[in-house]
Amino acid sequence: MPNTTAGRNRPLSPNIQIYRPQLTSVLSIANRITGVVLSICAVVLVVWLLAAATGPQAYAAVQGVITSWIGQIGLFGCTFAFFMHFCGGIRHLVWDAGYGFTLRSIYASGWAVVAASVALTVTAWVASLFVAG
Amino acid sequence: MDHQRMRAPLTRAMGLGSAKEGVEIWWMERVSAVALVPLTLWFVASIIAHTGSDYAAFIAWLRTPLASILMILLLIALFYHTALGLQVVIEDYIHSGAKFAALIAVRLGCFALAVAGIVAALRIAFGG
Numbered sequence: 727m728p729n730t731t732a733g734r735n736r737p738l739s740p741n742i743q744i745y746r747p748q749l750t751s752v753l754s755i756a757n758r759i760t761g762v763v764l765s766i767c768a769v770v771l772v773v774w775l776l777a778a779a780t781g782p783q784a785y786a787a788v789q790g791v792i793t794s795w796i797g798q799i800g801l802f803g804c805t806f807a808f809f810m811h812f813c814g815g816i817r818h819l820v821w822d823a824g825y826g827f828t829l830r831s832i833y834a835s836g837w838a839v840v841a842a843s844v845a846l847t848v849t850a851w852v853a854s855l856f857v858a859g
Numbered sequence: 860m861d862h863q864r865m866r867a868p869l870t871r872a873m874g875l876g877s878a879k880e881g882v883e884i885w886w887m888e889r890v891s892a893v894a895l896v897p898l899t900l901w902f903v904a905s906i907i908a909h910t911g912s913d914y915a916a917f918i919a920w921l922r923t924p925l926a927s928i929l930m931i932l933l934l935i936a937l938f939y940h941t942a943l944g945l946q947v948v949i950e951d952y953i954h955s956g957a958k959f960a961a962l963i964a965v966r967l968g969c970f971a972l973a974v975a976g977i978v979a980a981l982r983i984a985f986g987g
Contacts (some may be wrong), residue, residue: 761944768937772972775930775979778921779986782914805903812899815892822889851908858908 753814758809765802772855802851809846813839884943893938898933918983929986931977938973942966 745751777788791797817821820826826835905926909917920926945965955959 759946760877762948765941768941769972772934772976772979775976775983778914778917779979785914785917792916808899808903812896817895819889819892824954850903854907854910857907859911 749833749840752837753836756810757814757818759813760807763807764811767807770804788805802847805850806843806847809850810839810843813842813846884946888940888943891936891943894932894936895940898929898936902931902933919982921983923985927980928978934973934980938969938976942969945969952963 756775774788774792777784792801817826817839826832905920909920912920921930942965947951949958949961949965
């Protein structure tokens with residue numbers, strides 16, 4: 727009887743509404759969300775390069791947007807998204823190499839990703855402010 | 860299983876199931892990720908080092924051969940990785956006919972952005 731189950735409305739899995747968020751699942755979706763956010767950052771990078779190639783006026787206009795307070799908030803968000811995706815990506819590459827699959831090391835590397843993302847974002851902005859003087 | 864009867868005897872004997880091409884996309888996503896580790900770190904470090912720089916200083920930096928080469932390599936790896944990543948996101952969440960439109964838009968968009976960025980970097984490198 728191959729077709730008896732085909733018409734049924736089967737439950738979708740995983741039912742994310744009923745699962746308690748855990749570090750593992752939150753970091754998993756965070757890697758995707760930061761990836762999508764970074765796609766938008768990549769568009770900004772190209773706009774910025776095109777402005778620089780066009781001339782000083784176009785560059786000044788784009789710099790004006792980036793250095794405005796809303797632009798700086800956006801840039802800070804981009805920085806955090808970058809370091810989150812960067813650290814999460816390295817965690818994935820380690821898994822792909824076949825290491826770090828015990829529950830203990832998965833949580834250890836997960837918290838390391840969170841700590842490193844925050845630390846690197848703060849370090850980058852402190853360094854930037856230091857260079858700016 | 861019903862679908863087993865739909866398969867040619869040779870395919871059944873060889874045990875080939877899927878198209879066997881998915882692993883290529885998975886692999887290239889990793890290769891581009893490995894390339895992006897040093898390239899993005901270089902980019903972020905360079906941007907930090909140029910905080911508050913004026914237009915002339917920024918152009919002078921981007922005109923150097925090393926900066927031009929690394930910027931173009933960054934653009935290639937970045938948009939390759941972006942295209943593959945967004946493809947997976949679309950395939951996972953969009954199940955209507957819009958899926959194909961979105962997949963085509965992402966592919967073409969990433970290609971166009973990469974070309975635009977590379978042309979901009981070359982114009983800065985070789986412009987007068």
